[in-house]
Amino acid sequence: MSVPVSQAFTICSYVIRQRMKGNKYYPLVLMLEPLFRCNLECAGCGKIQYPEHVLQRRLTPEQCFRAADECGAPVISLPGGEPLIHPEIKEIVEGLVVRKKYVYLCTNALLLKRKMGLFTPSKYLTFSVHLDGLEEDHDHSVCRDGTFKTAVEAIQEALKRGFRVTTNMTLFEGTDPERVREFFDYLTNLGVEGMMLSPGYSYTHAPDQKHFLHRNRTHDLFNRILANPKKAWQFNQSPLFLEFLMGHRDYNCTPWGTPTYNIFGWQKPCYLLQDGYARTFKQMIAETDWSRYGHHTNNPLCRDCMVHSGYEPTAVNDTFSSWNGFLRTVKLTLFGGLGEGYRNGRQAEIAAQLAASGHGQKPSSPCGCGCSSNKPQEPSGDKK
């Protein structure tokens, strides 16, 4: 397990409390975007496509604390934009840590080495560094050479100073599974606490046959990456979510599990789609027609989405809503076994089971490698 026991316990007890209260719409991770401005300009990133006067705006520390208190999620992710650009990021992080929130500061790490001194190592603070692969792949993905080297140097320095460091990676169609496995070995040797994976999000294509293949290719890709995981690899996410990515589980989205707050307010319905904003968390929950979103609704915007922000909360909920889910999580966490269905040659059976449940499983692409020349957009919030 790649999170401290205290963090796992906090999340566990929080989820159990919410379930005992009968609260269906509880948030697990607050996506708190303190600004949109970034020091990278990744192609297709919707977060930075705003007029200059919008990019100049930032949430104040007080706004951040109010959002954290309002929604009550035990974990807070600070994406952006690049949060280290925020002149009051130190105050924001300190205030959240005082509230005993587990803070994941998501950064491209270009400024991390320089700004690390602002922070104090704590079990409540993790630097979640964006790395999309080995040097060539990552630099290509973020459209700037040298980014990988800078990020790795910062990771090494952060680890040396006693900070918790994880990585987050977005995988796109056309990713070479073997290179990803090499990348996992590299990160493991580097000493990061855990790795987080998510498939890239693409909804701009027409809802046609290709779309279904896209989801199926995602399963193929993750099976090839994770079917035979090395024991040393540590993932900073639910093992049930990883099984979902591999197509071994069928989940619907829990968009309210990772609510997003930024300079426009509380974003409806999720981190990726922007279908409007509400002034308060309560209003966002009450005003959103949740039946319109998620894979099972056949909403074309959601059909291919398998992104962690929507499906990881479902996996966590699964852990606590059935003995099967709970025991499976415990088994995978303590003893491994991820991908055993695939290794045992059950992939065809699993695909047939999912197809029988009516959720869009089609035969794999002929080569099965998930190859495609189209890189989908980053999972980073295009307007609807």
Next chain:
Amino acid sequence: MTETELAAVIEKAFDYRGDVTVDLKDGRQVVGFLSNRNLKGAEHCSEPFIELMIASQPELVCIACRDIVNIRLTGEDTAAGKSWEDWAAKEATKKKTQGKA
């Protein structure tokens, strides 16, 4: 403009990644980024409204839909030419040029 036409104009402006100009019935014009629209109304405004982020004002400005005559896409579209495909095409051209040189 009918209610349906206005709704379509609002939706287009909401999807736009640049500033817009809102023409109001009293003759005023408001320029800003249209960050939100709610055609059902909400707690802070019971009737259909839009919200604009205006460069000179710290708070979001709420405008009732019944006060709107038209919305024009007047600012630069910050998403134009910035897709992954655009970048990949530019890179390919760059490499080709470098190859020739």
